[in-house]
Structure formats: C-alpha cells, structure tokens
Amino acid sequence: MKPAEILFWLFFLSFFTSSTLFSQELLINHVNVITMQDDKVLEDHSIYVKDGIIMEIVPEEAISVAGIRTLDGRGMYIFPGLAEFHAHLPNPEQFGPEFQEEVLWMYLANGVLRIRSMLGHESHLTLKERVEKGEIPGPRMFISGPSLNGNSVTSPDAGRQMVRDQKNAGYDHLKLHPWLDTPKFLAIADEAKKVGIYYGGHVSQDVGLVTSLTNGYRSVEHIDGYLEAMVTDKSKLDPTKSGPFNMLAVGEVAMSLLPGLIEMTLENKAYIAPTMTLFERYFGFQPAYELRQQPEMFYLPGQLVTQWFTTKSQLEGSGVLAEEKVKPYLEFRQKLFLELHKSGVPMIMSSDSPQVFNVPGFSIHREIESMSQAGMSNYEILKTGSVNCAEYFEQGGEWGVLKPGAAAEFVMVQKNPLENLETLKRPQAIMIGGKFMQRDEFMLELNLIRQKYIRQ
Template identity: 25%
Template sequence: MHRLIPTSLAGLLACVPALAPHAAPPPLALDQVRIVDIETGVSGSPRCVRIEQGRIVRVTRAGSRTCRRDAGIVELEGRYLMPGLIDMHAHLTLGPLEVRQDGDAVVGEALPDDAIADHNAARLVGFGLTTVRNPAGDLPAAMRYRERRARGAVTGPESFDAGTVINDADLPGLGTGVATVADVQRVVAAQVAAGADWIKLYTGLTPELLQAGIDAAHAHGRPAVAHLEDVAWTEALPMGLDGIVHLMPISPDLLASGDADAYRQARRPGTFGFFEWWERFDPDGPEADRMVAAFDRYRPVFDATLVAFHAAFVQDQDDSPYRADAERYAHPRLLGNWTSFFTFALGWEADDFARARAVWPKVQRMAARLYASGARMTLGTDMSNPWIAPGISLHREMDLLAGAGVPNARILAAGTRQAADALGAGDRLGRVAVGYEADLLVLDGDPLVDLAQARDAHAVVLDGRYLDRTELAALRGGE
C-alpha cells in the first residue's frame, strides 16, 4: 500500500534453498493424519492421504495398504492436516521506495528486485504459505519469478499477479498514471497482454476513471480490485468492483454529514487520516450498517490487512513485534528503506501515535462486522511495505482478527478455501480433497482450537514435495 508520488508521497515525504529442477515427486502417503475440516469446524479421525504427481489421489482409512503402496510413507501419529495458507496481499517482487530530485520535480520509484522476490518466496513457504496474490507490481518481474519457480530454481508459492496500480500518477515499478478513459483502456489491455490475472485500481482515480477501469478489466475477463479513499466503498461496489483492499475506508462520504464536513476541513495531507477518520466513525452506527449491507449484497473479495496498520500505529514503541519480525525476516534492502526513510507514519508525532492506538478498538469492531458478512473474506498482509515481513505477518494478521472476535474457523476459511475461490482456483486449491493440488500444512495441534499451531508447522507439502521442520527453518533463513 505505497502512497503514490506525486499525489501522496510528496505530502509525506541470501541464500535461498531451492527444490531440485522439476522431476515429478514420487508418490507420498501421509498416514495417521487428522484432516482439519474448515467447513464444519471439526477435525476428523486419523486418515491416510495419498499424493501422486503433486495432487491428492486418495483419502482413506489410516493404515490403508492401497494408500501406502509404493509410496514414501510419513507416519504422522495423529497430527493435523490442512490446506496451505494464502496471502491475498503480498507484493512479492516489490523493491524499496526511493525518492530523488529531478530538477524541480520529486521523482519516486519502487523498482523490482528478483533477489527480494526469491527471499520473500522462501520465507513465505517457511511459514506455511503456498499461494499468494501479488496485488500490484512489475509484471515482467512477476513473470520472471513464475519462470524460476516452474523450473525449480526457487522454492516459493504460486503467485497470481496484478500489474502496476492504475492511478493518477506514475511511480515506476508500482504505479501507472492515467488521465482519460482511453488511457485506462490502453493500460488495462497492456497489462492483460503481459499476463495480469487481476487489475488493481487506486486512490487517485475519479469515479469516472474507476468505472472505466472496472469495465475495461471485465471486457478482458479480469477481476478489478481497488484501494479506495475519497471514493466511498458504497459508491464503488455498485459499479461492479470485484474486490476491495485494506480496512481503511477513509472517504468523507462514509461519515455522518456533520462529521464528514468537519473531517474534510480538518484533514491533513499524508496518512493522518488513518486515525483521524476513525475518530469520527461509529462502527455500530448507520453508516457502518450501510457498509455491511453493501458487503452482503455485492460480496466483494476483501482483505483487511490489519497488520499493516497496526504495525504503523505501534512503530514508535521499542517493543514493537513488527520491528523484530522485519529485522529477522525482511530482505535487508527493504529493512534499510523502512529504517532510514519510508514508513506509513511518516511525519507523525507522539500524540498522533497515541490517537491512532486509541481508535484501534473501532478498527477491530469493524473487522469483526465485515468478517461476519456474506462477502468473500480473505487474508492479506501488504507484504513488502513497512515492517511487514514475509510469512510471519500472515500469522500476525490471523492473531489480530482473532483478537477482534473473528472465530478461528472463519479465519482459517478466509486464508484457504475462500481465498482459493476468490482467485478462481477453488477447483484445485484450498481444500484437502481428492483431485486437489497437494499444497498442505502438517501441524502438531488443531488450528481450529489454537491458531498458533499453524505458525510453526511440523511440515509443509508444496506441489507434492514434503518439507520437514529442518527444511522449513532453512527457508526462513536458518533460524
């Protein structure tokens, strides 16, 4: 969720273990394993799961000879098996945000870095993530990552990719500026031709250009997802928008009329709206009711990325867990960028941080309401933005949602089957069932009871290959 130059930022101012090149993995039998049934919220009795050619081909009784025949057998002694996790907001290839002076102009760029992509990919798998949606970035870099992964040169999750965000200003590596409907149509067509799975629309677009982006995406058979600020969610969803990102719906038009006028007059440039808007919003008021009703009616794909905002709200505290995560797991170039310059709280003073933390219960309350709606709720982190380290941040997101009162089963569904369905891949990802791809987590305990079990997996099965704890630790950086 970079704030794009010049409309926003001008106001703000390894060694990666790799799988062997892709010979098909041998048959694998996971025996004596309990399947976590996210649909019913109940984990079953021990079973045997057989995997061939990277897919689940049999789920049968524990100890079945048919399941075990001619397979590599892993005796799992009653451990738990669930689908691999999906991060729907992971900027896999994004490089650090850099700003330079070009004459009188301030120029920004966030150029991709293949080394960062491979670093992120390994740590994602190390924390049990087997699929990501890359919601904005350089498409050639994304295609290069796909190629490296396909030939086994890097261990990483499958990636569904958008191109650069379509906005009112250019930011090389992250944003493409448009001024007319024809511009929007041209950019969308080019992104689709370059391999985009999604089209990402951004905060600087007028309602007319937002509508043009949605229509152009649909004309090419692609979903359109948006990060919105001044355009209200309740205005954008009837346009046919397929998805919304970030639980920061900070449009004045989503406030009661008196509060809306006061907010417009008092708001400051930059990210102060991340808390100033919430100070005027009632998550149990009629405006919130209208937002929930819109989610129920239009059922957008949604990822809250609570972790990105909570990390900003507490970044002034020495004991911030997000700083510790970043120091341990983020790529050094990104960490250096966040430490020296780029944060979402750029320009905040002590009082601003205190005000931000004071509104956090409102953010949690709204999250609980939206995750109880009929929308297509997923999990996302905004990985590669400040303090959001790969892999571990999805578990932080799960913890924040649980702290908001979202049930464990709902959180796990959002991070597996609902995300797979939202990606259009629900027929092959996100479930433990015959015919599905073998992207799986083996856990020591039941995550329906304790979400923390998913953070420290006993093993990960990625494309049918079994990665044990030692291999996962190496992927996380040799911890």
C-alpha cells in the first residue's frame, strides 16, 4: 500500500468506528476534486457535506468548520460517480428479492450511483422507495414501466391507456420495444407528451428512426434505427436473413445519409444510449465459453450464467456470430458512435445490465473501455455518466456535478480518472444518500454474494 493510501485509511479509522457512516455532516480535506463543470481538477481542496447536500468546496486553507467529523483525503480524487442508464433490474420471481438487492450492491461497488432501469416491474417502484428512505443501500433510480411493444399494445387506444396507467403508477419513463406499427407508436407518443413522461427505446422497423425522432423520442437505445435509416433498399432488412439488429446488412449502408440523420437528432434533442459492450459481448465473436469464465460471472446465480451461455452458443451454432460477419458491424458501430458524439449528440452511459455476459456494475467499466477505444476522451466519457444523465431528466446541476447546492454523491479513487480510466474499477469510497461507505464494505458484500453462488 502506498503512503498516501496508508495515511487515508489511518485518518478514516481514527474518526469512523463503523464501516458505514450515517453522518449529517462530513468534511473531507486535502482531496482533489473533479467537479465535472469543466475538465479541470481542483487540487488540495476541502468539501463540506451536510444532510446529503454539498455546502462548500474551497481551497484547503479557506474552510473552517468546528465540531464535525473530518476525513483526510490526501492524494485521492473525487468525482460525481457513474450512471448506468440502460439497466434491467431483475424481478423477484426470477431469483428472489435478495438478488435484486445484490444487484444494487454490485452497482455501488463499481461506483455506479444512478441507474435508469429500462424494463419495469411493480417491485422496482418499491425498491426505489426503500433506497430513497435509506432502508437498503443502492443507487438512486429512475424506473421505466413494463414494455410497450407490438404484442403488449393491442391498439392505439390501448397504448394510450398503458401510458396513463404507467404515469399514474409512478414510473419515470416509458420503454418502447420493437414491432410497434406507426398508428400505435403515434398514439403512445402523443399521450406521453400529454401526461408528461419521457419515452424512448428501440426503433420499430415499421415506425423508423425519422418518425421516432420527430415525435419526441428522448433516447435511442443501442443506437438503434440508424443503420436501417441508411439502407435505401429496404428489402435488405429481412430479419430472417440480416441477423440480429440487421447487422449483416451493414454493407448496404449509405454513410452519405448520416449527416442528415445527425442534424435531425440534434434538432429533436434526442440522446443516445449506445450500449457498445452489449454488442461486443452478446453479439460479438468472442466465444461464449471464454465470457462464461470471466471473474464477474461468479457474482451471479449459476442458472443465469448458464442461460446466457446457452443463448449466445445458439447464435454461434447458427454461424451468425462468425468473426468475418460480425467484425464489420462492430467497426461500423464504433464509427457511428464517434460521428454522433463529435457532432454534439449527447450520449448517456449505458451497458444494458444484467444482460447476456454484462454483469451489473462491472459492465459499465467494459462500456467505458469501448467508448475510449472508439475515440472518446476521458472527460467526455465521465460526462456521459454524470452531467448528461442529469440533463436527460432536466435535473442538470442537481446531481452529476460537484458544486454547492448539488447532491452529495461522489466516488473516491486513487488516481486522476481524467488521465487513468483504470482507477474507476477500484472505488475507495462512495458517498450517496448521506452515507459514506468505504471499500472494505463493498468487498465484504461482494464476497458474500460470491460465496452464495460458488460453483460446486
């Protein structure tokens, strides 16, 4: 352990007798602060927190608060934490309510302090409330309702009623899935605007990207619909031949159409949830047997990992995931992602977890690697998981930044993430909901989960 780390934990242990601090006030001195209001680091500053709100962030010599607990963060960096804006909280019927809480721990242990869950269940509303009341630890949540798709929406009027029902139930967002026809989609979009609820998701092929964007899609999940919009010969989009997400039709794409689609995306103020790692793992050419053995898989029920293995193995067996077929599509997605980003289209950090070989929390770091490999800067990557996510829900300045008056939500790491993204994988502490938790607590919970699901 480095001297700075030793000093940090000595100070920590001298002031805190329990692993979780339920403190009304906290002062952290000598810490380097990445506010995310710009790409600068406030070196050797103090941050004063009271009742879950940041009261002050000032140079070390400028603050004096008597009678409160103080922590020396010398050599450490704090930033607003990460978001997973395409999560799928499990349902209690799958592996029990305990698994829901385990998933929340996996997010926290990886520095994920906010999630947008994109496939709702009534138990998720209760889970959200329990976290907000401090009954259980977990990230702050935005919850989408049950899927609106070609099967669940039987008519335009039924779609309108589903929108009203989900709004009244307390959901924060609507998740649209494929196979909606245009009349159903337009009814859903119109009703959502009337009742004031965000909506987005997959782009149904009958509806198309243009109609989705011009009728208020808040987020386009998986960068869906762009490939299809750039294929002029729609006969090439036969799902029985073009593979998952029409990936085998990538050779038919007319990139000359992209600037117009980008302009339309910007005009309609839509966000992109790219889920790069989902496609690289679920639909990529890395073999299922390799992914199955990765360390994070051992924090999940063996039955779930086996289901993922079977799902991907079936695709491999069909030949659709051969490297020569998949690689051009993955390269296209990287290029599409970067062009959208460089043009100013806002990205929200999203990996789609838990999903085939994407483990909650852990998969966000794989998403970060994918965004970095595509050419996004470290600062812009952090922005996708903080500032952009807050602005998505029109809560900019309330969280996702570190400044007086904002929520006291942050992650402490050993190195400057603006220079070293690897440091994000080892949070040393987090603060959320008025609670300060150190790494020992994360590791204890993760070890208990791992022991529970140990393979015999």
